Amino acid sequence: MEDTSLRASWRWMLLTAIAPVAWGSTYVVTRAVLPEDPLWGAVIRALPAGLLLLLIARRRPRGAWWWRAAVLGILNTGGFFALVYAVAQRLPSGVAATVMAASPLALMAAARIVLGQRARAVAVAGGVAGIAGVGLMLFGGDGPVDPVGILLAVLALGGSATGYALATRWGGVDLVASTAWQLLAGGGLVLPAALVVEGPPPALDGPALAGFAYVTVVATALAFVAWFAGLRHVPAGTVGTIGLLNPVTGVVLGALVAGEVLSGRQLAGLAIVLAGIAVGQVRRRPQSPSDSRNVLVGAKNVTPVIAVEKSRMRS
Incomplete structure (x- = not known):
């Protein structure tokens, strides 16, 4: 029985890992082929993904899920995407990634408050190691740091962690349907801001269409379903440390695809992050009855x- 439970847990963790790996790959895709329109980028990413999942689920919100979808759409998708884009404009990528690497600890705190889940010491240790490793990989310490950018990063971090915990608490509905509702609500709420701030949608050439197809289907629809499935079946602390695969994927793909050279400091940081992920997956053996x-x-x-x-x- 215990071996079966462990195998099931590892399967859920592997499924969850699809999300941060896919999200990490979007850095290369965005830099290579997508237009520089952050709000429209969020809309084009969220709305088609939500429609795709809605076609699969064929269910609409009922009752409290109308307002819940709006809340989760702001926290997890539309509002989060807009904040992350704003952070990217105000902070060096290394500083932004280092702040966002605190997401495992933020998710553990939100899970404690919203779900009553107590974070295990090994998960906290893995999260701390992840922050140190990401900082070593990406933070060069050059130039002044914009305090508004830091504030926006913290808001994005806290908002998404709260949204993930609430999505888990309200999880007694179809997973694909609830993910679709969140994406549609998030994209729909950002759409008016995109029209006002950035004007008409950008013209998309062939590579941009292919890039958005990948980001929409893989890095949004599939990734968010995998992430929320993990949150339903794996403790939040474990899921949070798995999320550290996001910056790891971005750095590795930057080296493999974009030809970026990794320094010794970055390799050491990469090793620390991977160690933090491994530590965060350590499971306790069953104790007393x-x-x-x-x-x-x-x-x-x-x-x-x-x-x-x-x-x-x-x-």
């Missing part, structure tokens, strides 16, 4: 919530 009873009590507390959500969806 009382621990099993505590898990069952937690499951009993959650089950009525899920039952209520399913009842609302049927009504």
Whole structure:
């Protein structure tokens, strides 16, 4: 039984890893072929992905999910995309990535507040190692740091962590459908801002269309479904440290595809991040029977919530 549980857990972790790897690959794609229109980039990324998932799920929001989709759309997709683009404009990439590398710790804090999940010491250690490794990889310390950029990065970090925790708490509905609703709400909320700030949508040539197709299908639709599936089946601390694969993928692909040269400092930082990810995946062995009873009590507390959500969806 324990071996079966471990294998299932590893399968969920591997599925979750699709998301940060796909997100990390968007850096190369964006720099290479996508236009420099951040708000429209967020809209073109979110709306088609949401429509694609909606066609698969064929379910519309009901009841509380109308406002929940709007809240999660702001926190997880539309608002997050806009904040990240603004951060990229105000901060050097190394500083921005180092701040955003705190996402595992932010997710653990949000999970503690929203879900009541206690972060394991090894997960916290993995998150701290990830911040140190990303900082070593990317932070050169050159030039002044814009405090507004730091504030926007912290808002993006805290907002997405809260959104992920809320998505898990409200997770008693179809995974693909709820992801579709979030993406559609997020893209729809950013659309008016894109029209006002950036004007008409940018003209897209062949490479840009291919780039957006990849970003939409793989790095958004597939990635967000994988990420939210992981949050439903794996502790938030573990998912957070898996998310450190995002900057790792960006750095590695930059070297392999864009011909960027990795220095010894960057290689050392890469090794520290990978070690942090590995540490964050360490699982505790089952303890005493009382621990099993505590898990069952937690499951009993959650089950009525899920039952209520399913009842609302049927009504």
